[in-house]
Amino acid sequence: MLKTPLCDLLGIEKPVFQGGMAWIADASLASAVSEAGGLGIIAAMNADANWLRDQIHELRTRTDKPFGVNVMLMSPFADEVAQVVIDERVPVVVTGAGNPAKYMKAWNDASIKVIPVVASVALARLVARRGATAVVAEGTESGGHIGETSTMALVPQVVDAVDIPVVAAGGIADGRGVAAAFMLGAAGVQVGTRFLVADECTVSEQYKEMVLKANDTSTRATGRSTGHPVRALKSPFTNAYAKSEAAGASSEELGAMGTGALRKAAMDGNYEEGSFLCGQIAGMVNECQSAREIVDDLVDGAERVLKGASAWVA
Numbered sequence: 671m672l673k674t675p676l677c678d679l680l681g682i683e684k685p686v687f688q689g690g691m692a693w694i695a696d697a698s699l700a701s702a703v704s705e706a707g708g709l710g711i712i713a714a715m716n717a718d719a720n721w722l723r724d725q726i727h728e729l730r731t732r733t734d735k736p737f738g739v740n741v742m743l744m745s746p747f748a749d750e751v752a753q754v755v756i757d758e759r760v761p762v763v764v765t766g767a768g769n770p771a772k773y774m775k776a777w778n779d780a781s782i783k784v785i786p787v788v789a790s791v792a793l794a795r796l797v798a799r800r801g802a803t804a805v806v807a808e809g810t811e812s813g814g815h816i817g818e819t820s821t822m823a824l825v826p827q828v829v830d831a832v833d834i835p836v837v838a839a840g841g842i843a844d845g846r847g848v849a850a851a852f853m854l855g856a857a858g859v860q861v862g863t864r865f866l867v868a869d870e871c872t873v874s875e876q877y878k879e880m881v882l883k884a885n886d887t888s889t890r891a892t893g894r895s896t897g898h899p900v901r902a903l904k905s906p907f908t909n910a911y912a913k914s915e916a917a918g919a920s921s922e923e924l925g926a927m928g929t930g931a932l933r934k935a936a937m938d939g940n941y942e943e944g945s946f947l948c949g950q951i952a953g954m955v956n957e958c959q960s961a962r963e964i965v966d967d968l969v970d971g972a973e974r975v976l977k978g979a980s981a982w983v984a
């Protein structure tokens with residue numbers, strides 16, 4: 671059985687997080703992953719307190735297992751969402767897009783396990799000093815907002831820099847990836863792209879089809895000029911955005927282009943105008959499965975690889 675200290679720390683059976691995904695990771699997907707023994711995570715994205723509260727209540731009708739909420743620190747509703755997770759006694763908060771220092775004390779006082787997503791050693795050190803329970807070290811292979819450093823390079827450097835558990839994210843979609851993350855010193859993995867095609871994932875069919883058809887070169891990162899790069903499947907939207915970026919469009923103009931584009935992809939399946947956020951590993955994601963099948967495949971596959979690894983040592 672694959673069990674790491676992270677499992678005991680969070681009360682989960684399997685060291686697999688389903689990454690928060692704006693407009694996508696709702697109570698349906700998160701409850702299915704938690705029921706399967708991993709950590710399901712509701713993405714609070716730019717939603718307000720009422721939406722999040724409803725999703726938490728919905729999740730609790732489906733599972734009594736531990737779950738998390740992903741708080742996007744850039745959200746205009748971040749303050750009220752930060753309070754909802756306290757009021758609702760959410761067991762785990764994963765933060766994205768920035769430094770959660772402002773909320774750490776209140777969350778720690780409420781016994782919430784706080785696990786920031788970091789893309790650099792410096793931020794990992796900072797949040798560890800402020801009382802983070804663990805960190806997610808997310809490489810640039812990931813779908814969504816990304817940093818510059820690859821998972822392979824980032825994870826061991828973060829592991830060496832902090833004395834809290836490290837969860838590896840970015841480019842992990844099967845047991846080999848999970849095993850590799852453990853070899854780099856991670857105590858768990860966070861997976862986004864593969865869960866896009868989970869049966870319980872309510873994203874548009876167009877989105878799922880595009881992920882299933884993707885290959886190793888199907889994604890591109892745009893937005894580096896704004897300081898907030900994003901990885902998505904190549905599409906009419908990413909072409910238009912990249913053209914504007916190359917032509918020197920301002921951050922404001924690019925921001926306006928991006929507004930609502932993920933919603934159009936996730937909810938409407940709008941191929942022309944949608945931004946289909948997705949990681950580089952999409953080429954390996956070739957079938958729709960239940961969340962339980964995905965979690966089991968990740969864990970069972972890792973067990974096989976890890977057991978076989980000693981054969982390489984004479």
Ligand SMILES: Cc1cc2nc3c(=O)[nH]c(=O)nc-3n(C[C@H](O)[C@H](O)[C@H](O)COP(=O)(O)O)c2cc1C
Pocket residue numbers: 688689690691692694713715740742765766767787808811812813814815839840841842860861862863864946947948949950951
């Ligand atoms: C469609 C999509 C939306 C995402 N939205 C968020 C988000 O709202 N907040 C966040 O912290 N991370 C977000 N992420 C990152 C994931 O939580 C996760 O860390 C990442 O997908 C892992 O890499 P992978 O895509 O290679 O599996 C998103 C990823 C995807 C694919």
